[in-house]
Amino acid sequence: MLRSLWRSIDRFSVQHFEYVISELRKIKVVNLHNRESVMDLLQSVVEIVTYGDRQDPHIFECFMERQVLADFVRILKISQDSKIEAPLLQYLSIMIQNIDSEQAIYYCFSNGYINSIISHPYKYDGGDLAPYYVSFLRAISSKINRDTLCLLVNVQGDAVVSFPLYTEALRFAQHEEKMIQTAIRSLVLSIYNVSDDMVYQFISTPPVSEYFSDLVRRLRDLCFLLDAFVYDKGKMDMQKRRNGIILEADKIVDELYYFKDILTVGEPRLTRMVMENLLNGLVFPVLCSLLASKNKNGSDLSAITSLYIISRLLQVVGGRSLINNVAGVILYHFLNVNVRILSEGNASDVHDDVKFLSKCLNEVERFICYAPESNDSESINGAYVGSHWEGFMSSFNINSSNGEICSQRNGIFAFVFCEDQSLLLASIFLLLILTESKDLDCLLSPMIGLYEMGDVKLQTNHASTSKSVDGHIFIRFMPEILNALLNVLAFQQPLSIMMLWHAGWCLKKLLYFNRQGLNGDNLLLFTTSYDQSRVNFLKELDGVWFDHIPDTLITELASCKRVLEQSSHHKDPLFLLELVLHQQSTNGQMSSYLAWKRMVDTVKAFILHFQLKTFILEGVLVEKPLMNMISSSTNDSGVIRASDVSSASFGSNVSLESGIPCGIAFSNSEIRDIYVIPVASGIAGKLLLAEKHPFRSRHGVVIAIAPLAGLCPKTDEDHPSWLHLRIREFDPQFYSIKAKGNHLDMPDHLADGRWTLGFPNARACEEAKSVILNEINKQRSAVEYMLAPLLQHDLGLAEN
Numbered sequence: 001m002l003r004s005l006w007r008s009i010d011r012f013s014v015q016h017f018e019y020v021i022s023e024l025r026k027i028k029v030v031n032l033h034n035r036e037s038v039m040d041l042l043q044s045v046v047e048i049v050t051y052g053d054r055q056d057p058h059i060f061e062c063f064m065e066r067q068v069l070a071d072f073v074r075i076l077k078i079s080q081d082s083k084i085e086a087p088l089l090q091y092l093s094i095m096i097q098n099i100d101s102e103q104a105i106y107y108c109f110s111n112g113y114i115n116s117i118i119s120h121p122y123k124y125d126g127g128d129l130a131p132y133y134v135s136f137l138r139a140i141s142s143k144i145n146r147d148t149l150c151l152l153v154n155v156q157g158d159a160v161v162s163f164p165l166y167t168e169a170l171r172f173a174q175h176e177e178k179m180i181q182t183a184i185r186s187l188v189l190s191i192y193n194v195s196d197d198m199v200y201q202f203i204s205t206p207p208v209s210e211y212f213s214d215l216v217r218r219l220r221d222l223c224f225l226l227d228a229f230v231y232d233k234g235k236m237d238m239q240k241r242r243n244g245i246i247l248e249a250d251k252i253v254d255e256l257y258y259f260k261d262i263l264t265v266g267e268p269r270l271t272r273m274v275m276e277n278l279l280n281g282l283v284f285p286v287l288c289s290l291l292a293s294k295n296k297n298g299s300d301l302s303a304i305t306s307l308y309i310i311s312r313l314l315q316v317v318g319g320r321s322l323i324n325n326v327a328g329v330i331l332y333h334f335l336n337v338n339v340r341i342l343s344e345g346n347a348s349d350v351h352d353d354v355k356f357l358s359k360c361l362n363e364v365e366r367f368i369c370y371a372p373e374s375n376d377s378e379s380i381n382g383a384y385v386g387s388h389w390e391g392f393m394s395s396f397n398i399n400s401s402n403g404e405i406c407s408q409r410n411g412i413f414a415f416v417f418c419e420d421q422s423l424l425l426a427s428i429f430l431l432l433i434l435t436e437s438k439d440l441d442c443l444l445s446p447m448i449g450l451y452e453m454g455d456v457k458l459q460t461n462h463a464s465t466s467k468s469v470d471g472h473i474f475i476r477f478m479p480e481i482l483n484a485l486l487n488v489l490a491f492q493q494p495l496s497i498m499m500l501w502h503a504g505w506c507l508k509k510l511l512y513f514n515r516q517g518l519n520g521d522n523l524l525l526f527t528t529s530y531d532q533s534r535v536n537f538l539k540e541l542d543g544v545w546f547d548h549i550p551d552t553l554i555t556e557l558a559s560c561k562r563v564l565e566q567s568s569h570h571k572d573p574l575f576l577l578e579l580v581l582h583q584q585s586t587n588g589q590m591s592s593y594l595a596w597k598r599m600v601d602t603v604k605a606f607i608l609h610f611q612l613k614t615f616i617l618e619g620v621l622v623e624k625p626l627m628n629m630i631s632s633s634t635n636d637s638g639v640i641r642a643s644d645v646s647s648a649s650f651g652s653n654v655s656l657e658s659g660i661p662c663g664i665a666f667s668n669s670e671i672r673d674i675y676v677i678p679v680a681s682g683i684a685g686k687l688l689l690a691e692k693h694p695f696r697s698r699h700g701v702v703i704a705i706a707p708l709a710g711l712c713p714k715t716d717e718d719h720p721s722w723l724h725l726r727i728r729e730f731d732p733q734f735y736s737i738k739a740k741g742n743h744l745d746m747p748d749h750l751a752d753g754r755w756t757l758g759f760p761n762a763r764a765c766e767e768a769k770s771v772i773l774n775e776i777n778k779q780r781s782a783v784e785y786m787l788a789p790l791l792q793h794d795l796g797l798a799e800n
Contacts, residue, residue: 011044012051014058020044021062024071030079038075039087046091053099060104069113073120082123086132092117093132093139105143109151114140118164130172134183137169141187149194153202160202166191170211174218185258192265204269212273216281219255222248223282227305230577238581245577252309256316263319275321278313283322286310287329291412303415304580307426311433311573320439327434327444330412416481421488421499422579428481428506429576432568478514482507482522489609490529497601499579501563504608505571508564508615518616526616530609537606541787544595544710547683547779548732550786552603560607561621592710592728592752610790648702654690656700660768662723663758664689675700676757678772680708680779683786687711687725687772689755706755708776713769720762723769727753 010016024041027034045068052059072088079085099105108114118137124130144152144165154162165187172184191199202208229236229244236244262274286309289300301309310326415427434440488495488503511517518526540549611621648654659675666672677688685708690700706727716722729752759765 012048012056012059014056014062017045017048017052017059017062018066020048021066021068021071024075027075028078030075030084031081035081035084038084042072042075042088042091046095050095050098053101053104060101060107064107067111069108069111073113073116076117076120082125082129085122086127086129089117089129089132089136093136096136096139096143102147105148106151109140109143109148115152115154115164118168130175130180131177134169134172134175134180137165138183138187140165141190144190144194146194146196149191149196149199153199155198158198160198163199163202163208166199166203167208170208173211173214185261189261189265192262192267192270195267200267200269204273209273212277213281215255215259216277219252220282220285222252222255223286223301223305223309226252226308226577227301230305230580231302242578242581245581246574249308249574249577253312253316256312260317263317275319278317278322279325283310283313283326284329287326291330291414304422304426304576307415307423307430308573308576311426311430311576314430314433314437315569315573318437318439320441323434323437323439324441324444327440330430331444413477416477417484421491421495421503422576424484424488425499425502425506425579426573426576428485429502429568429571429573432506432509436568478510478516479519479522482510482514482518483525485510486522486525486529490525490532496579497604498575500605501560501608502575502579504560504612505564505566508612509568511615523616526612530613533602533606533609536602540599540602541780541784543599544592544712544728545599546783547685547707547709548596549599549603549783550683552600553607553787553790556600556604556607557611557622560604560611564611564615564621591730592726593730595710596730596732648686648688648705650702650705652702653693653696653699654688654702656690656692656698659690659700660759660764660771662764662768664755671758674703676768676772678708678775680775680782683779683782685709685775685779704755706753708772708779711772711776713772715762715765715769716756721759721765723757723759723765725755725757725772727755729753 020041024038024045027038027041030038048059049063049068052063072092075088076085096105096108099108118140122129122133124133140152152163152165153160169184169187172180173188175181175184192203203211226245226248229241229248232241259274259278263271286301286306290303290306290310300306314323314326412427412431415423416431418424485503485507489500489507517523540546614620614622654677656675656677658679659677662674662676663671664674672691675690675692677690679686679688687706687708688702689704689706690702693699693701706725710728711725714724716724757765757768759768
């Protein structure tokens with residue numbers, strides 16, 4: 001009877017809701033004994049309220065009249081068991097997420113109950129409470145707008161004095177769990193996007209505004225962690241070092257995109273806070289360290305890491321302020337000389353822009369001379385860049401009575417013309433980002449940009465008068481910069497193929513804007529470099545992996561074209577750091593794996609030179625028609641019919657008519673009588689080992705297969721009837737899949753297989769060796785035929 005009565009009770013009725021509230025209010029203390037029942041009551045409240053919000057308005061009226069949220073606050077205060085906190089926050093999160101009516105949301109945020117729950121002194125103690133708390137905060141932030149935000153702040157007069165949702169959330173801003181970090185940042189952006197003037201004022205006022213300096217401080221710490229991996233000095237395994245660089249670089253990029261998200265809000269005060277802290281806390285210290293004298297105190301970032309950080313900042317965060325301040329500082333000396341030239345003559349002939357630029361450069365001069373002397377970046381007072389470069393230059397407040405030029409600092413050109421190829425490429429890459437930026441100031445762009453490769457002129461107030469700047473960066477230094485890049489391509493010692501490709505990318509980018517092309521000396525240098533790459537390419541036709549050259553060439557032709565066509569703003573500068581990792585193998589014994597790597601790099605180097613040569617001669621890169629010709633030749637020369645022996649696989653029946661009888665011992669097994677069958681069909685080639693078929697005398701069963709290329713047959717010096725064959729154990733296809741999925745390299749010590757065939761006598765051994773070499777030569781000829789379209793397409797530079 002009691003059971004039937006219980007079933008008749010409607011759990012979602014106002015009467016039952018009243019009962020649950022009464023039971024909840026009877027709780028005087030929460031401890032281990034009644035914790036479960038309290039949790040059940042809280043869960044019932046949330047379920048009924050959520051139902052009532054959509055189905056029965058009387059329930060929510062009861063919820064408001066009885067001030068049920070006050071009971072949640074009371075439960076937190078009387079609890080002696082902290083384990084009640086997580087489920088309470090979880091239930092509240094569910095309720096807030098599921099209520100839809102404006103009236104319900106408005107009530108929940110009223111009367112300060114939510115703020116009381118947010119501000120409660122929770123006991124985290126390393127448990128799982130933090131995720132529930134952050135989830136609760138996120139649920140609240142998902143419901144805020146311009147009408148509800150005012151209910152969550154405490155105001156005195158015309159100013160916000162406290163905002164628990166924001167300030168408590170920031171306590172978890174640097175939490176070790178990535179999911180919590182992401183949730184907090186999403187919450188913060190939700191608040192920023194509400195566009196409330198008083199909230200913006202609160203956010204940008206100390207101590208709350210210290211959040212932005214904390215973000216920059218975290219970013220700086222990540223930069224130093226990255227630098228530790230870049231310059232490990234041999235203490236760490238190469239693969240671990242490479243993975244560390246990729247991981248730390250990804251973390252830095254994530255931080256930069258968060259700064260970008262804040263700037264995208266478009267609120268001037270937020271923009272000011274972000275840019276002020278980025279410039280004072282990271283950009284200027286990095287630039288000062290980079291451009292100052294080379295005496296390092298151990299606390300600075302390395303030059304290559306500094307160039308990477310600045311490049312990534314400009315790419316991801318960007319903006320007029322950042323672009324023009326970086327340009328103004330790193331090109332100070334060059335710009336200073338030009339402004340002095342323009343300023344000569346009668347003062348009435350000088351445009352106001354030139355006068356103002358001269359004043360700005362004087363401020364930069366004082367900055368780069370004296371800012372590095374301070375170890376604390378906070379001592380740079382008032383160095384804020386507004387929406388225009390002028391705003392920044394006029395706001396420097398550095399006390400200095402000495403305006404001497406810091407002659408010991410050579411700016412970015414100290415790296416452009418240095419002997420370190422990595423720094424050379426990194427500095428040119430940074431210059432290309434600046435010069436291709438649409439945000440570059442109208443005063444700077446004509447002087448350092450790439451878009452006007454003729455004489456650059458600044459018009460004065462008098463239309464009939466103009467002054468030509470004879471120091472345009474890419475006019476004055478273009479031959480020297482091109483020569484530096486060509487020297488990287490023509491460097492005699494083996495370089496990383498990545499370094500060559502990026503040198504080629506910079507070269508192609510500059511040649512696109514340089515109407516004069518290469519001069520005589522530089523053209524000769526490129527021709528020498530091209531000829532060497534061609535010689536190395538042709539040598540690979542006699543190498544272990546000549547059969548893989550066609551596929552590699554087609555793949556790399558497309559890859560190289562993509563690389564050369566990238567814009568600087570879409571090119572990941574991670575290559576700047578990976579250049580430092582390059583190490584040439586000193587293993588004197590060339591395994592097939594190392595031979596494969598050498599073949600691929602050689603093909604890449606030749607394709608790069610081939611593309612650059614075509615661009616120099618014709619102004620375009622190689623298009624798909626040539627690739628289609630090569631692909632067509634590959635198909636025509638590599639046809640394998642089903643009846644062909646070369647189509648055989650393990651366990652297949654094959655004819656023994658062309659087989660050569662011999663013996664072989666696998667591992668410690670006894671010697672087995674077999675037939676060796678070398679066969680080339682087009683660019684494909686196999687070596688089959690077959691045992692006689694038990695029932696068909698002229699046929700055999702394939703027991704082993706090896707690629708024909710790379711066998712390198714060699715007669716044993718002590719046993720003339722033995723023939724040694726090297727078997728390539730490395731699988732390029734498997735390597736490609738693994739490398740793409742995990743960014744990993746295979747170990748250089750991967751061992752090759754080895755077969756030793758025994759023949760009746762030395763003559764039979766030599767005849768078998770001759771047959772194998774003949775089939776290898778047939779296969780090589782097919783590959784050379786396939787490459788004919790590429791070689792015929794090649795034109796001489798001397799003809800141009």
